[in-house]
Amino acid sequence: MAEKHIAKKVDKKPRRAKYFAQWGPKGFLTTPDKIVPFWGLKTTHEIKKAYLDKSEKEPKNVVQRNALKVTFNTRYLKASGTDPKDQMHQWYDLLGAKHPMYICGQQFGSPLLQLEDVKWSNFIYAPDGEIIGVDAEIHLIEWYEGIEIDQGWFNPEPENQGGVSGDLFNSGASNEIIIWNFCRAHGYSAAATAGIMGNMWQESRLKPDTNEIGGFGGYGLCQWTNTGSGDAARKTKLINWCKTNGYDYRTLEGQLNFMLWEHKNTPYYWNNLGENYKKLTDVWTATDRWLTYYEGCTVRTAVVNWPGRLEHAKIYYGKYSKYNQVPLPGQSGGVGTSGVATGKFGWMFAGGKGVLTQPLGPAYGGTSQYDYDHLGIDVSTGTGTIGSPVIAVDGGVVVITGGEDWSYGNSVVIDHKNGYFSRYAHLYRIDVKRGQTVKKGQQIGIEGVTGNITGLHVHFELRYGSANGQVLNPEKHLNRWG
Numbered sequence: 402m403a404e405k406h407i408a409k410k411v412d413k414k415p416r417r418a419k420y421f422a423q424w425g426p427k428g429f430l431t432t433p434d435k436i437v438p439f440w441g442l443k444t445t446h447e448i449k450k451a452y453l454d455k456s457e458k459e460p461k462n463v464v465q466r467n468a469l470k471v472t473f474n475t476r477y478l479k480a481s482g483t484d485p486k487d488q489m490h491q492w493y494d495l496l497g498a499k500h501p502m503y504i505c506g507q508q509f510g511s512p513l514l515q516l517e518d519v520k521w522s523n524f525i526y527a528p529d530g531e532i533i534g535v536d537a538e539i540h541l542i543e544w545y546e547g548i549e550i551d552q553g554w555f556n557p558e559p560e561n562q563g564g565v566s567g568d569l570f571n572s573g574a575s576n577e578i579i580i581w582n583f584c585r586a587h588g589y590s591a592a593a594t595a596g597i598m599g600n601m602w603q604e605s606r607l608k609p610d611t612n613e614i615g616g617f618g619g620y621g622l623c624q625w626t627n628t629g630s631g632d633a634a635r636k637t638k639l640i641n642w643c644k645t646n647g648y649d650y651r652t653l654e655g656q657l658n659f660m661l662w663e664h665k666n667t668p669y670y671w672n673n674l675g676e677n678y679k680k681l682t683d684v685w686t687a688t689d690r691w692l693t694y695y696e697g698c699t700v701r702t703a704v705v706n707w708p709g710r711l712e713h714a715k716i717y718y719g720k721y722s723k724y725n726q727v728p729l730p731g732q733s734g735g736v737g738t739s740g741v742a743t744g745k746f747g748w749m750f751a752g753g754k755g756v757l758t759q760p761l762g763p764a765y766g767g768t769s770q771y772d773y774d775h776l777g778i779d780v781s782t783g784t785g786t787i788g789s790p791v792i793a794v795d796g797g798v799v800v801i802t803g804g805e806d807w808s809y810g811n812s813v814v815i816d817h818k819n820g821y822f823s824r825y826a827h828l829y830r831i832d833v834k835r836g837q838t839v840k841k842g843q844q845i846g847i848e849g850v851t852g853n854i855t856g857l858h859v860h861f862e863l864r865y866g867s868a869n870g871q872v873l874n875p876e877k878h879l880n881r882w883g
Contacts, residue, residue, distance in 0.1 A: 496681075
């Protein structure tokens with residue numbers, strides 16, 4: 402009798418894919434038919450041990466060399482099981498995050514790599530405007546505690562908590578310049594500001610006292626609309642907030658300050674935009690993110706006019722990205738009618754007052770002429786804890802106002818819009834705000850003893866190129882009686 406062969410049912414469990422590469426919560430595979438491909442790995446300089454660093458130890462002399470940067474590419478496709486839009490938002494939320502990276506299960510590069518930026522390209526759209534495919538280029542940079550500021554890591558500028566009023570809104574400048582200067586003065590990057598303005602162009606053509614076309618009830622720069630109660634009653638909130646805070650809700654001044662407040666104080670906007678939005682460097686990303694969350698629009702249909710929003714965001718970025726503050730009418734060198742840089746520096750105390758107590762150069766026993774232990778000069782008008790009024794050595798725009806920094810204490814930095822920057826440190830009190838224009842000889846604070854200091858004086862620095870640029874000797878540039 403022939404033996405019977407009975408086929409046995411075999412349960413085949415799906416094999417769990419192992420990631421070829423992993424950075425923090427993000428994993429990547431290797432081939433195009435996989436869900437999340439990985440390709441194009443590049444580094445700025447060779448990593449020891451054939452690009453695999455298993456030491457988990459900090460390299461020596463990290464401050465004396467350039468930071469390692471790592472880039473690679475990936476792709477998200479709806480057809481492969483990933484939602485490109487959702488993945489984009491996940492990456493937005495990870496900006497500035499620090500995680501180790503592994504390739505084939507082995508640590509790659511430095512112990513921690515920080516997400517510096519993500520560049521998006523090759524968008525694929527469905528007929529209804531939904532994003533169904535996108536390529537991403539991921540930018541990571543090595544990170545070590547204590548040197549991220551020295552090497553230019555992801556480090557936001559200090560936020561100005563107050564509103565911008567006064568000269569800006571009465572300057573006679575165009576609405577687009579006023580909006581640009583306002584947003585930049587409050588810490589929004591050039592790309593983030595352009596993204597906001599591109600959306601405003603579609604909503605209102607940058608005109609504050611504008612009702613929504615079609616009678617849907619929207620009003621103002623961002624077409625705030627009442628779609629419900631509480632946070633959804635945005636038009637009512639605009640009006641009431643402006644009245645409570647002393648603004649006219651029909652003006653740029655009122656609406657821009659409300660937008661700033663609403664962004665930070667409405668949980669939905671802050672949770673989805675937050676500080677990360679203000680740091681964006683890509684105009685497409687900034688325009689899309691503001692439309693999705695602040696304007697509350699998740700589709701890209703014809704009536705939304707996504708191409709128009711993006712086109713105008715790029716126009717504004719192209720026109721103004723080189724400026725932190727665009728020159729206002731009548732201003733010279735981008736400083737202002739009340740803050741024109743004369744090109745001739747005066748002194749930080751009226752009437753040439755003050756005694757030089759510490760020059761620029763080697764300090765604490767240093768010997769090298771390039772060893773700038775002391776990056777400026779110290780000038781004192783007396784003793785005690787409260788000294789004389791400190792004045793601007795030339796006209797300009799206040800770009801930094803810092804309080805109780807360990808080293809500088811209360812300090813002010815002025816951009817003179819001609820390549821020069823001046824810093825006034827150890828102040829007892831600061832009398833100006835970030836974004837404010839100041840004229841030569843205007844009081845900006847009071848001499849004090851805040852920060853790392855041994856006696857009453859002002860520490861004064863003069864830089865060229867940026868606030869932390871080339872160190873100049875103030876004694877060669879300042880004029881006590883000029």
